[in-house]
Each structure stands twice: as structure tokens, then as C-alpha cells.
Amino acid sequence: MQVVVTHKNTDFDALSSMVAATLIYPGSVPVLSKTLNPNVRQFLSIHKDLFHFCEADEIDFDQVTRLIVVDVNCWARVGRTARLSKKPDLEILLWDHHTIPGDIEPAWLCVEEMGANITLMVRELKKQNIQLTPIQATLFLTGIYEDTGNLMFPSSQAEDAFAAGYLMSQKADLNILGSFLRPAYGEKQKNILFEMLQSANRTRINGFSISINRLAIQGHVDSLAVVVRMYREIMNVDAAFGIFTDQERQCAIVIGRSNIDAINMGHLMKGLGGGGHPGAGSAMLKSVNSEAVEAMILDLIQGNQQGSVRISDLMSFPVVTISADTTMDTAAQILREKGCTGIPVLEDGKLVGMISRRDFKKIKSESRLKSPVKAFMSTHVVTIEPGKSPMQAARLMVKHDVGRLPVVDNGNMIGIITRSDTMMYFYDLLPD
Numbered sequence: 486m487q488v489v490v491t492h493k494n495t496d497f498d499a500l501s502s503m504v505a506a507t508l509i510y511p512g513s514v515p516v517l518s519k520t521l522n523p524n525v526r527q528f529l530s531i532h533k534d535l536f537h538f539c540e541a542d543e544i545d546f547d548q549v550t551r552l553i554v555v556d557v558n559c560w561a562r563v564g565r566t567a568r569l570s571k572k573p574d575l576e577i578l579l580w581d582h583h584t585i586p587g588d589i590e591p592a593w594l595c596v597e598e599m600g601a602n603i604t605l606m607v608r609e610l611k612k613q614n615i616q617l618t619p620i621q622a623t624l625f626l627t628g629i630y631e632d633t634g635n636l637m638f639p640s641s642q643a644e645d646a647f648a649a650g651y652l653m654s655q656k657a658d659l660n661i662l663g664s665f666l667r668p669a670y671g672e673k674q675k676n677i678l679f680e681m682l683q684s685a686n687r688t689r690i691n692g693f694s695i696s697i698n699r700l701a702i703q704g705h706v707d708s709l710a711v712v713v714r715m716y717r718e719i720m721n722v723d724a725a726f727g728i729f730t731d732q733e734r735q736c737a738i739v740i741g742r743s744n745i746d747a748i749n750m751g752h753l754m755k756g757l758g759g760g761g762h763p764g765a766g767s768a769m770l771k772s773v774n775s776e777a778v779e780a781m782i783l784d785l786i787q788g789n790q791q792g793s794v795r796i797s798d799l800m801s802f803p804v805v806t807i808s809a810d811t812t813m814d815t816a817a818q819i820l821r822e823k824g825c826t827g828i829p830v831l832e833d834g835k836l837v838g839m840i841s842r843r844d845f846k847k848i849k850s851e852s853r854l855k856s857p858v859k860a861f862m863s864t865h866v867v868t869i870e871p872g873k874s875p876m877q878a879a880r881l882m883v884k885h886d887v888g889r890l891p892v893v894d895n896g897n898m899i900g901i902i903t904r905s906d907t908m909m910y911f912y913d914l915l916p917d
């Protein structure tokens with residue numbers, strides 16, 4: 486007998502990987518975990534009859550000869566079926582997209598870094614020319630969308646997108662998918678969000694807007710992360726935190742969402758013993774009061790800031806400058822020689838303007854090339870301080886439609902940051 490298992494708190498990627506495994510290994514039996522994610526539970530409440538899932542207690546463990554493990558590589562996350570791990574002569578096959586080593590030792594494996602595990606299995610289904618029903622295609626696509634954040638998580642690979650395209654060609658239904666991916670936002674969640682908004686607050690730390698909200702909750706509440714995400718969006722802050730304390734269980738759940746790279750939520754939550762992605766993270770703290778947790782978060786944000794990349798790390802210096810009396814044709818020559826598109830203009834050592842290639846379009850007659858740059862330069866110079874973040878530089882460039890910002894510290898120009906410097910940062914091309 487062949488059995489397919491996956492991780493506890495089964496999500497759509499795990500569920501779809503189990504279904505795909507039953508197609509790749511005909512006759513195999515998918516065993517559902519006792520705990521399912523809320524939206525998977527909702528999906529199964531309607532679709533359960535279409536798939537032949539079993540519960541662990543329906544399986545005669547003695548009869549199992551082959552175990553197919555999908556979307557997980559450590560026994561602790563498998564749940565009850567993990568006791569099969571002790572069975573001698575059990576053949577284990579592993580399909581996983583987590584490349585962090587685990588403790589499951591398979592006889593055969595397909596492990597590759599991929600946005601979603603189902604992508605690896607779709608590749609195999611396609612290779613073997615196994616026909617998919619539209620419902621299977623829909624479920625598999627849901628798995629890809631969920632694990633890759635609609636292909637927007639940085640972990641997404643080109644192959645995830647190819648697999649998504651293939652599933653769409655197999656008639657995956659985007660309407661159905663949308664209705665199941667919509668996270669569980671019910672009465673309980675609505676009330677919590679309402680309470681948070683009533684006691685909402687906003688503070689500024691190092692130029693970033695932050696909202697930290699403390700709330701007492703009773704018992705388990707699903708989808709608090711969804712509530713915090715909505716809270717951040719409504720408050721329109723760079724980062725939002727919910728500190729949910731449960732008196733009875735003597736613990737605090739901290740959930741954070743960040744919309745800027747200067748505040749890396751995963752890093753920050755690591756400091757509280759949790760973890761996550763740059764945009765979202767959480768931590769669970771035992772026997773601490775929520776005021777103390779708030780103070781810890783504030784400390785971490787200050788510290789986190791110092792560790793992140795600043796303008797002073799990206800800027801170029803020394804800066805090529807010209808004086809306000811330089812003629813336009815000399816300026817043009819300097820721009821050409823230096824290969825830059827703009828240069829700061831100084832008068833008596835003070836920054837008075839910026840001359841760039843597009844200012845030359847203002848020249849209507851040849852004779853004007855002998856005029857000084859001060860006649861054509863833009864005098865509204867947008868500058869930035871060295872401690873600001875690349876994101877803030879990018880915002881200024883977009884807002885004022887300029888390609889470079891002189892970096893000014895205490896009234897002195899100490900460098901310049903260009904559009905391409907900030908691009909280097911966002912595309913992670915920084916030299917080591």
C-alpha cells in the first residue's frame with residue numbers, strides 16, 4: 486500500500502501536492518492531516534467528495550510499504566503519520582521545495598528550490614502527459630498562487646510562472662481560485678479589526694510611520710495576520726504590529742507587516758524569537774506583558790534601522806561639480822567626459838543648482854552655448870541626508886522627477902546618489 490502525507494496546518498500547496506502525487510503514483514492513498522489551514526478547510530468542505538482523502542486512523546499502518554512525502558522534509562511537521570518513520574523496509578519518496586535540510590531520509594527524492602512544491606509535480610505530470618481535470622488544475626494553481634503570493638514573493642521562480650501558465654491552459658478556473666484564496670475574514674476578525682482601529686495610534690521612528698496596537702483576545706483566533714495586514718493598509722503606515730495577549734494561555738502573539746524594505750519584518754521577529762519574510766512576520770512570547778513587548782519592538786526597529794543600507798553606503802563621492810559661471814558648452818563637454826547626465830552647480834562653494842542634459846534643450850540658438858550654466862540650470866535642488874534609506878531616495882526621485890540627489894550633511898555636500906545607484910540596490914547588485 487502506498488500512502489501520501491504532507492505537513493500539519495496543510496495549505497493549498499501541500500493539499501495540491503498530495504492530489505498530484507495520487508496521479509503520479511496511481512493507487513496511492515492521500516492521508517489528510519488533522520489540522521488544515523482555514524481556507525483549505527473551506528475548500529474541502531465543498532470539494533471533499535471529488536478527492537479521496539483518508540484520515541490517519543483509517544489506515545492500517547502495517548500494510549504501508551511506500552510513503553510519499555510532499556511539501557515537507559522533517560518528521561516533526563508531518564504529524565500523526567510520522568510514526569511510520571520507524572517502520573523497517575518502508576520506501577520513502579520525497580517531493581519538496583524547501584532546500585533547508587530536514588530529517589526525512591528518502592530512497593528517492595525530487596527536491597529543488599521553487600516558489601511552490603506543486604510546480605515540481607506539475608512538471609512531472611506534464612512530462613508523463615497525465616491529463617488534468619479543470620478542478621485539479623484549479624486546485625494546483627491555487628497552490629502556486631498561495632505559496633508564491635500570486636508570483637510576487639521573491640522566492641517565486643520562472644518555472645512557477647510556466648506551471649501557472651500550463652494550468653491555465655488546462656482550464657484552471659480563476660473565479661473559483663479567487664474565492665478560496667480570499668483569506669478567512671469573518672465576524673471574529675472583523676470585530677478585532679474594529680477594536681484595533683478604535684485604539685489606533687501612529688508614531689514616527691527614524692522617519693518611518695509605525696503603528697503598534699495592543700489587544701487582549703480570548704482563545705484561538707484564526708487569520709490574525711489578515712487582520713494586521715488590513716490594519717496596516719487602512720492606517721497607511723510603513724509598518725504595523727498587533728500584539729495580541731491571551732490571559733488564559735499566558736502568552737502574547739506578535740504579528741507584523743511591513744511595506745518598506747528598511748524594516749525587515751522577518752529579521753525583526755527573529756529578535757523576538759519568531760521569524761517570517763521581509764514583509765510579514767510573527768512571534769509568540771510566553772509570560773510577558775504587552776507593554777514590554779511594545780518596548781522591545783521599538784528597540785528592534787531602532788536597531789534594525791542601523792543595520793540596513795543607507796544612502797551613505799550607496800552614494801558616489803567625491804562629486805564632480807562646476808561653478809555657476811562655467812559656460813554651457815564647457816558644461817556639455819564635462820558631462821560627456823564624465824559620462825553623467827547631470828552635475829551640481831556651486832557658487833562660492835555653495836550648492837546653487839543642478840545642470841543636466843535636458844537643460845540643453847532650452848538652448849534655442851548656438852550663441853547661447855557661451856552663456857553661463859546659471860542661466861539654464863534648475864535652481865530647485867532636491868537633496869537627501871546620508872542617513873536616509875534607498876526607498877526614501879527613490880520616492881524623492883519619483884516625486885520631483887529628478888535622476889540624482891546631492892547628499893547633504895550639515896549643509897555640506899558629501900556625495901551624490903543617482904537613479905542607477907538606487908537601482909543597483911533594489912536589484913541587489915551591490916558589490917560584496
Ligand SMILES: [Mn+2]
Binds near residue numbers: 601632
Ligand atoms: Mn509549500
